Amino acid sequence: MDKLLKIKNLSVRLGEKEVVKNLSMDIYRGEVVALVGESGSGKSTLARTIMGFHNISKGEIFFKNRRIDILGDKEYSKIRGKEIAMVFQNSMNAFNPTIRTGGQIGEPLYLHTGEKKSSVFEKVYTALGKLNLDKKRTYSSFPHELSGGMKQRAAFAMGSICDPEILILDEITTAIDIVNFRTIINSVKQKRKETGVLLITHNMNLARALADRIAIIKNGIIIEEGVNILNDPLHPYTKLLVSSELTTSCKRKEIKIPVYNKTDIESDGCPFAPNCFDAMKICLEKVGYEIKLENRTIRCWQYDPKWLRRQDCE
Numbered sequence: 223m224d225k226l227l228k229i230k231n232l233s234v235r236l237g238e239k240e241v242v243k244n245l246s247m248d249i250y251r252g253e254v255v256a257l258v259g260e261s262g263s264g265k266s267t268l269a270r271t272i273m274g275f276h277n278i279s280k281g282e283i284f285f286k287n288r289r290i291d292i293l294g295d296k297e298y299s300k301i302r303g304k305e306i307a308m309v310f311q312n313s314m315n316a317f318n319p320t321i322r323t324g325g326q327i328g329e330p331l332y333l334h335t336g337e338k339k340s341s342v343f344e345k346v347y348t349a350l351g352k353l354n355l356d357k358k359r360t361y362s363s364f365p366h367e368l369s370g371g372m373k374q375r376a377a378f379a380m381g382s383i384c385d386p387e388i389l390i391l392d393e394i395t396t397a398i399d400i401v402n403f404r405t406i407i408n409s410v411k412q413k414r415k416e417t418g419v420l421l422i423t424h425n426m427n428l429a430r431a432l433a434d435r436i437a438i439i440k441n442g443i444i445i446e447e448g449v450n451i452l453n454d455p456l457h458p459y460t461k462l463l464v465s466s467e468l469t470t471s472c473k474r475k476e477i478k479i480p481v482y483n484k485t486d487i488e489s490d491g492c493p494f495a496p497n498c499f500d501a502m503k504i505c506l507e508k509v510g511y512e513i514k515l516e517n518r519t520i521r522c523w524q525y526d527p528k529w530l531r532r533q534d535c536e
């Protein structure tokens with residue numbers, strides 16, 4: 223498969239806090255990678271860093287084998303929005319209230335391709351139609367004349383209008399009902415034939431429905447990543463996420479859930495250590511042992527062969 227994006231040992235510090243820590247991730251052409259994690263875990267920061275909005279303190283980012291984290295703003299702006307595009311969290315609220323929606327959706331095409339007005343109009347109309355929106359009305363409406371779900375779909379149309387090779391979707395479906403949720407899913411699936419998608423979401427069902435791979439992030443560290451991991455979680459934190467989800471469903475499972483105190487304490491150890499039933503001394507000192515299994519990678523000291531041998535001897 224064609225690797226579009228390679229993130230290697232990336233760390234990002236914002237103010238006093240290291241928000242992304244030594245993170246590595248690849249995105250291939252035609253796949254959807256879901257990034258799932260609790261609020262404040264660094265998902266949007268990672269996305270904005272890929273878009274070139276944050277300086278990195280360590281690591282490298284490659285787009286189609288070209289290192290992009292070292293590009294100046296002028297060079298970055300040539301790929302941003304065109305080859306690597308993002309639908310920002312809350313972007314439905316970022317429309318300019320004084321400009322009609324259609325003109326704003328077409329803006330990236332003028333900016334990056336210099337296309338003629340008639341061709342931009344055609345493309346915006348086509349995009350709106352695919353998203354189940356009344357083309358004429360949406361095009362000519364001011365943003366405040368659209369509902370939240372319509373605005374969110376319009377924001378999706380704007381972010382993806384240039385048919386980017388990498389498309390980052392940051393919590394794009396919060397205001398959308400189930401029918402239009404399906405429309406967005408179909409639209410993402412149509413794009414994914416060519417595009418690599420990074421799908422940031424709290425919604426585990428959305429991740430299950432769309433993603434080829436899922437990465438679970440906690441305090442800026444990917445603790446488990448792989449195929450189908452939400453149906454068969456192995457890392458204690460992923461298990462907690464999944465079991466928390468099941469407690470609100472009729473398929474409730476009896477899984478022991480620790481009292482979960484969210485902590486912002488900076489530590490070099492496993493980000494889940496303050497809440498993990500199985501935490502050991504080493505968990506407080508070092509990020510978990512990284513092990514690659516058949517369908518996933520996990521970072522947890524329970525998988526350290528030395529620790530397993532010690533357990534056998536006890």
Ligand SMILES: Nc1ncnc2c1ncn2[C@@H]1O[C@H](COP(=O)(O)OP(=O)(O)OP(=O)(O)O)[C@@H](O)[C@H]1O
Nearest residue numbers: 236237241259260261262263264265266267268311
């Ligand atoms: N510009 C900034 N300066 C300092 N700290 C920041 C800045 N932006 C974000 N942070 C901090 O970085 C951490 C991660 O924020 P981020 O927005 O990446 O989280 P998130 O995973 O996207 O959360 P959510 O699911 O709520 O959107 C938070 O603790 C946040 O307060």
Ligand code: SF4
Nearest residue numbers: 492495498505522523
């Ligand atoms: S590394 Fe330690 S604290 Fe972290 S999840 Fe594994 S056992 Fe728990």
Ligand SMILES: [Mg+2]
Nearest residue numbers: 265266267311
């Ligand atoms: Mg966010």
